[in-house]
Amino acid sequence: MSALTTKRPRGTEMSAQPAPQPGGPAGKDYGRHFGRQLRKSLPTWFMLVLLAVLILMPMGLILFSAFSSSTPRPGAIGLGGLTLENFKVLTSPQSVKALGNSVIVATASSVLAMLIGAALAFLAARTNIWGKAVIYFIGISPMFLPSLVGALAWSLLAGPATGYLNLVTRAVGLGNLFNIYSMPGLILVLALYYAPYAFLLIHGAMTLMNPDLEEAASVHGGSLGKILRTVTFPLVTPALLGSGVLIFALTMENFPVAQMIGTPGQIETLPTFIYRLMNAAPARGNEAAAVAVVLTVLLIAVTAFQQRVVMKRNFTTVSGKGMKPRMMDIGRLRGVGLAFALVYFALAIVLPVIALLLASLQSSPYVSKLGELFQKDSLSFWSLFQTLQDSAFLYAARNSVLVSVSVAVLGTALAFYLSYLVYRTKVPGRKSLEFVAMLPLAIPAIVMGLGLLWTWLILPVPVYGTILVLIIAFIAIYLPQGYRGISASILQVDKDLEDSAVLLGSTRARAVAYVTLPLMKTGVLSTILLLLMLAMRELSAALFLFTSNTRLLAIVVFDDYDNGALRSAASTSLLYILIILVLVVVAKSFGARSSNGGK
Amino acid sequence: MKRSIKTTTAVLAAALLAVSAAACSAPPTVTLVSKAESISTTSDLVINGQKVADSALFAKAKAEGSITLYSGYVENSEKEVIKAFTKDTGIKVDLVRLVPNRLLERVLSEQGAGKLGADVIRMSEFSSVSAMNKAGAFTAHKVPNYGQLDDTVKYDGGKFYRVFDPAFTFAYNTALVSAADAPKSWQDLLDPKWKGKIGTTQVGAGGSSASLVRFQRNVLGDDYLKGYAAQQPRIFDSSGAQQESLSRGEIQVATGVVSSVNIAASKNAPVKFVVPKEGFALYDYFLGMTPTAKHPAAAQVFVNWNLSKRGASVFAQLGEYPADASAPAPKVMGIQLPAMKTGLPHRGMPDDLAKNGKEDQAVWNQIFGYVG
Known part of the structure; x- marks a missing residue:
C-alpha cells in the first residue's frame, strides 16, 4: 500500500505542486503554476458560485428580512429600516411554547422513527427473517406516502368523534378511543412517515458492511447481542447519526403534519408559527424570518455536532476484498420481527389508504355509524373518476413527475460532484463547500421557499413562474439529503481502489465511472430514489413558487384541504400515491438492470 | 419486492372490483347558480x-x-x-x-x-x-x-x-344537532352543553376573521369572547378547514360563512347556518x-x-x-337573509378595521391564549 501512495495520483492534491524547474524562464513557470492553481481550484469556485445562487442568496434575503422593517421585494430593498424589533416576537410565552413543542416533537418522533427504521433495516439487511424482500418493501414503502397525505389520512382515521377508527371502536361498544389531534398523535404520524429515511440510510450502510469484523468477534466467542452492540451498530454510526440528525431536522421543520394534526389540537410548533406569521393579515414576513433565523441557528448547532462525530473517525469498511454481509440467525425472534414489520405496514400504509379510499368514495362527508358506509348509494367512484379527468389534476401530475425526476437526477449528480470534491480531493475550500451544501437542512422549507421567490424575482433570469424555478428550488432544498446520502457511501468506499485504477493508466473520470460509482451503486440508487420521493412529496417550498401552470400534486391536495374540499383532497391523494408507486417501480427496474438482476 | 407489488396490486384490484358494484353514479347535488334569464x-x-x-x-x-x-x-x-x-x-x-x-x-x-x-x-x-x-x-x-x-x-x-x-355567522351540523336544539343566537353558544364541541377561526386567518372579531367586540363585547374562549373551542387556521371539520362532525357548531355552508350543503354535507338575532359580520x-x-x-x-x-x-x-x-x-x-337596512348585517368598515385591527388581534390572542 505504501508503495502505491507515495506517488500521488493526478488532480487530487493541491499541495503537492512541483517547484518551478531551475534554469527555466521563471516568469513563465510562475504563470503556468498560477494558471494551474487557478484551474485546479476552478471546481471549487464554480461550485461556490452555484451554491451561492442556490442557497446563500435566499438565505441572505431571509436574514436581511429578519433585521429589516419591510420584507425584501424587487425594487424595494434598502438598508433604511434595520431593526431588532422582529425578534421581540420570540419573547412571547406562546412562541417559547412553540419552540418547546418543536423540540419535544422532533426529539420524540426522530427517536421513534430511528427505532422503527433501524429495526427494519437490521431485519432486512442482516438477519435470516422470512420474506426479506417484503421487509425491505415495508421499510421504504411509507415514502410513497407524502407526510401531507399521511396526515390527511390519519385525521380521517383517528379524528375525534368521526374518525373511521372511532366508528369501529364505537360499533363494538368501546366508545371514542382515538384523538389524533394530540401530542402522541403528532409524534406517531411524524415517526411513521420519517422512519423510512432511517431505514434507507441504515440499510445502505449495513449491506456495505465488511463482515470480517463481525466474524472475528464471533470466532472469539462474542454473543449475538454483544456483536451487535460492539461491532455492527458502532460500524453504522455515520448512517445512524446521519439519519438521526436528518430526521430531527426534517420533523422539526415539517409543516404539513404539524398543520393538519398539531394545529387542530392547539399544539403549536415553530413551522406552523412561521406559517401563521406569513399568513397573518398583513403578512409578518419579517418576524417569520426572525423565527426562522433562530430555528436555523438551532439546527446548525445540531448538524455541526453530528459532523464532528462523523469526521473524527475512519469508517471505511469497503475495500478491495470481496464481501458479503453475514446473515445472523435470530431464531424465534423472526416471528416477532415479522409481526413488527406488518404492524408498521398497517399503520403507515394499509389503514391510511383505506381511509383515503373511503373518504373519496363517500357521497356525504358525514358518517355517524360504520353501517352507513355500506348502504346503497353511500359510496361512489364518481369523485375519483372526476378527479382522474380533471385537467387541473392531470396538469399537476405531469408537473410533479417532471420536477421530481429532474431533481432526482440533477440533484444526485450535483451531490456526487460535491461529495467527491469534499472527500476525495484536497481542493482548497472544500470544507466551506460542505458547510454551504448542508445549510438548507437547517432552514425550514417554507422560509427557504420565500427566500427563493425573492431570489428568482430579483435575478435577471426569466425562470420565475416556470417549472424550472421549482426544480431549482427543490435541488437547493434537498442538496443536504443528496449530499449526505452520497457521502455516507463515498466514505465507505476505499479511496485506494480508484487510485489504483488511475495508477494503472486510467483517467480519473474513467476510474470514477468504472470503480467508485459501481461500488457505490446501492448508495447512489438510494439517493436517487430518496430525492425522487422527497421532490415528489414536497409541499412547503413550492407554496410561494407555483403558478397556475406549475401546480404540483402536493399543492393541489393542500389547497383542497385548506379549502375544505376533503373528498377531492382524498381522491387526489390516492392517485398521487399511485403515481409515486409507478415512479418507484420504474426507478427500481432501472436499478435491477444495472445490477444484473439485483437481489 | 416485485412479487409484493404484484400481490398488493392484485389485492387492490380485487377490493376495487368488490366496491365498484356500488356504482359510480354522481352523488345528488344541487345547482346553486341558475342560468341568466336572458x-x-x-x-x-x-x-x-x-x-x-x-x-x-x-x-x-x-x-x-x-x-x-x-x-x-x-x-x-x-x-x-x-x-x-x-x-x-x-x-x-x-x-x-x-x-x-x-x-x-x-x-x-x-x-x-x-x-x-x-x-x-x-x-x-x-x-x-x-x-x-x-x-x-x-x-x-x-x-x-x-x-x-x-x-x-x-x-x-x-x-x-x-x-x-360574504356573511360571517355560525353554523351547525344537522346530523348531530336537531333544529330545536340548535343555537339561535351568539349568546346561545355560551351554553355549557357546547363546551368542547364548537369551533372558530383564529383572528389572523384573514379579512373574514378580522371583520368577525370586530363585530363581536363591537356588538357582543370582550366578555363574550372570554365566554367563548372558556367553551374551549377548536381554533382553526382557515375557514375552509373549519367548514370541513363541521361537515364531518368533528365539531358540532362553528363560525361559518353563509356561502361556504351553502356550497357544502349542496354537496351533501349536513350543515345549516343561523341568522343570529344579534346580527353577523360582513367582510x-x-x-x-x-x-x-x-x-x-x-x-x-x-x-x-x-x-x-x-x-x-x-x-x-x-x-x-x-x-x-x-x-x-x-x-x-x-333562508332569506336580512336586508342591509335591518341593521343585522354589520359590514366591517375599512377605516374601523384599520384603526382597531392591531388591538383586536392582540386582545383576541390574549383571550384565547393563542400564538400569533
Missing part, C-alpha cells in the same frame, strides 16, 4: 337586459378567449362564479387561487419585479387591496354602470371595486384589473360582468351580499 351575445353583450360590454369590446374579448384571475376568494365559490361567467360569455378563466395573505405577497413581489401574471385580481380586505393599488397593481377601468355605483363600491377612479360581501371583497393585463378586453368584460345585475345575482345565489345597494339580499337554503 342573454344576447350577437353584437353587444347584454345579460338580463343590461349591457355588460359593447360589441367592439366583446369581440376583442372573445378573440382573447381567456383571462388569468388571481383570487383570494374561497375556491369552491370562485369556481361557481367562473362557471357562470364562462357560460354567459364563452370566455375561459384561468384561476390562481391563494389565501389572501399569500396572494398579497405574491402580487407585491410579482409587481415589484415587473412580472405580474394576472389580468384581474380579486382580494378581500381594504388594507391589502390598497397596498396592491399603491404598488401599481391596478389600472383604472370604468364599468358601464359606473355612474350608478356609490362611493362604497368604486375606488380611486375605477382602479378597484367592492363587488360583494369586503374587491376586484381590479391590472395595467399589464395580457387579455385586457376579456379582463374588462370580467370586471363589468362582476358589477352587473347578473353578477350581483350570481353572488346572491351563492349567499353573498352584492355591493350594489340596489340588489336584494341573498336567499339561500330556504
